[in-house]
Amino acid sequence: MSKNQTLAGVGFGLGAYGIWGFFPLFFRQLGAVQPLDVLCNRAVWGCVFVSLILSAKGHWGPTLAVFERPWLVARLGLAALLVGSNWLAFLWAVDQHQVMASSLGYFLTPLVNVLLGMLVLRERLSRLEWASVGLALLALVNEFVALGSLPWISLFLGGSFGLYGLVRKQVPVDAIAGLWLETLSLMPLLAVYWAWQAQAGHAVFTGFDTTTQALLPLAGVLTALPLMLFAAATQRLNLATVGMLMYINPTMQLLTAVWLFDEPLAPARLVSFGLIWSGLLLYSLSGWRRYRRGG
Template identity: 60%
Template sequence: MKAKTQLAGIAFGLVAYGMWGFFPLFFHQLSHVPPMDILSHRAVWACVFVGGLLTVRRQWSSVVAVMRSRSHLLLLGGAALLIGANWLVFLWAVGAQQVVASSLGYFLTPLVNVALGLAVLNERLNRLEWLAVALAVAAIGNEIVAFGSLPWVSLVLATTFGTYGLIRKRLPIDVVSGLWLETMAMLPLCVGYAIWQAERGHAVWSGHPPLTAALLIASGVLTALPLLSFAAATQRLDLATVGMLMYINPTLQFVTAVWLFGEPMQATRLLSFGLIWLGLLVYSWSAWGKYRHSP
């Protein structure tokens, strides 16, 4: 892997994980809206936004080419289900004041990425990278002890996002076309949900105050931007590197949950953060060594 490509991938990863880290602040403003309603708006407006990008960049031919491959469409459909489930659980966690549990799930995701990279892609780690992973495992173990049990929110978020990253890495599809097809795949479920709710007297698409409507539309754009960056990162980096960068997201979420939302914090979590950041330092040192010796 060339150094410039790896550095570009790291930059894309920082953008994606930084934006995701501040998502609780944004979606907290929509806590009065049912999670599935928000998911429906996210899918629709993200689809519209990405469709606009495809038009500006004149890339619709890429979409047509992808649609001719049944295997690619099936994989994209699976990716859409995984990321849709991830969105829905995350939205529920924000509304239910379970952002700490959400952050734990995203702390677990890098371990899922590493496991998938080793098992499926035959990726290998050097000694420093194994040390960084070991420190991360110790941090996650400490988190599990602090919680007393592993919550389902954390498990779902970790497994769905980790598997989504693997699928997107294996698909030879450009970032914009892939995301548009993913959001398109979600629309039938969202429309079906809207019809079901309409029969029960609840309007998913209308009746919102102006500010809420504006936030729902903006959620589509904010959904697309980090996903585009994440997909670009996965195409340029191995899953282990993507996994280590992932710690930026849960760290920001955890700080938001404790300092801004007032969710309880046990002193034992301070040890978790120390282990995590030490692991990041070790991994960064290893990555810098690779960069210095690359041609």
């Protein structure tokens, strides 16, 4: 792979994870909108935006051909429920000033992937990977003992996104077509919510101030754009490099929570982050060794 391709891949990866890391700042601007309303707008406008991309690329044929394989449609429907619930939990976390918990959840995601690989795909873990999982479990024990409860929102975000990745990995559909089909799969549920709210006199897509009305369609664009950049990055970079870039998103979220949103970083929670960072370091070292061995 050429140096230019690698540099382009890093640029695409930085763009994708940078946008994801910027999400708390963006969605905080929609604080006056209910999380479910934001989810509806995000999915609908995301579907519209991806439809335009598919039209521009002339990629409708392979995308619509997926409907000829019901098992693929069913798996994409499951993936849609997982990613939709993840989006909603994230929006709730931002709305409830729990961005630090969101950051913790996305730091946990790679370690959730390790566990899912072992439990579902019967993958064998290396000693370093076992150690990384153990440190993550210690972090959860610390949260429970020191803070009095498990970090449910963090566990849900990490678990739902890990499961989404597992399901999506088993569906041979490219990122853009897959996103269109996933957002399309959410439409029946969102239509029920829209009709219920309309009957109660609440408008889901209109009636907001000018700034909010402009930001809601942009939420759909920002849903699709980083996935496109991420797909471009993975085509140009090895998995070890992609894995290292992965930590940009939750790091940006943590810094945003502490420095911009003034969320308190209790010493006990700092211990939890320290344990998870140590686990991620071991996980990254294991991935790097596997890459160097070519397996």
